[in-house]
């Protein structure tokens with residue numbers, strides 16, 4: 506099957522964008538994996554799909570598939586690219602749109618400086634509302650949040666990391682580190698991502714607090730491995746940092762792929778706002794095998 510796609514990136518988190526506003530492609534998980542494959546396909550961290558409005562007051566539906574082919578609830582860097590895509594393709598004349606995701610409605614807005622700001626909705630900090638099995642764990646309270654011990658099996662000696670569990674529609678386990686560059690992301694990221702306490706798996710964030718308005722972040726993403734940036738991961742990390750009493754309400758997040766700015770007023774009813782870049786890299790077409 507021959508399909509057209511647009512390659513985009515937001516702070517180095519890269520995407521294949523597919524237009525299903527006129528017809529559905531009916532792709533399988535294996536075909537999403539093929540598109541994301543950096544040797545046999547196009548190459549991407551996630552595949553983003555644009556679909557028509559599902560309801561009154563909503564402009565588009567937004568689907569997200571990780572490189573491993575699994576569909577997930579939310580993608581923040583992808584939301585900025587989504588807004589840029591639909592505007593540039595003439596699918597909307599609006600600068601601010603409302604988009605339905607599996608995690609609810611988000612609102613990206615193209616800003617005058619060429620970046621995109623997204624109302625990412627409210628964070629969820631209550632472990633009882635997260636796909637996180639806390640049975641038998643004893644949390645350590647700090648500020649307005651709890652840090653939970655996560656024993657990483659397979660390590661000698663067995664390591665335990667203290668994480669803050671945050672959902673931005675998708676699950677994140679955020680830990681504080683002294684220096685992101687020396688953080689054991691490659692070794693412990695997969696152990697956290699696949700930890701049995703997270704039955705839906707989890708995105709693993711490594712947060713270095715530089716100051717009350719500046720942090721550095723690396724994320725080992727569920728279904729994609731370490732990416733150059735993770736938008737929902739940046740939101741989750743800042744929410745965790747504010748909850749721990751370490752950050753102010755507006756924070757610059759330095760990722761390996763670029764700068765994201767996250768703002769959260771600190772109340773559980775308050776939305777998280779993410780601002781950052783969204784760039785079209787190239788247009789293309791590719792022949793997808795029926796059974797890759």
Ligand SMILES: N[C@H](CCC[C@H](N)C(=O)O)C(=O)O
Pocket residue numbers: 518550551571577578579580581582583675676708726727728729732734735736737738
């Ligand atoms: N790996 C994530 C989805 C993509 C999130 C990330 N690319 C972002 O910008 O938020 C998950 O499985 O929940």
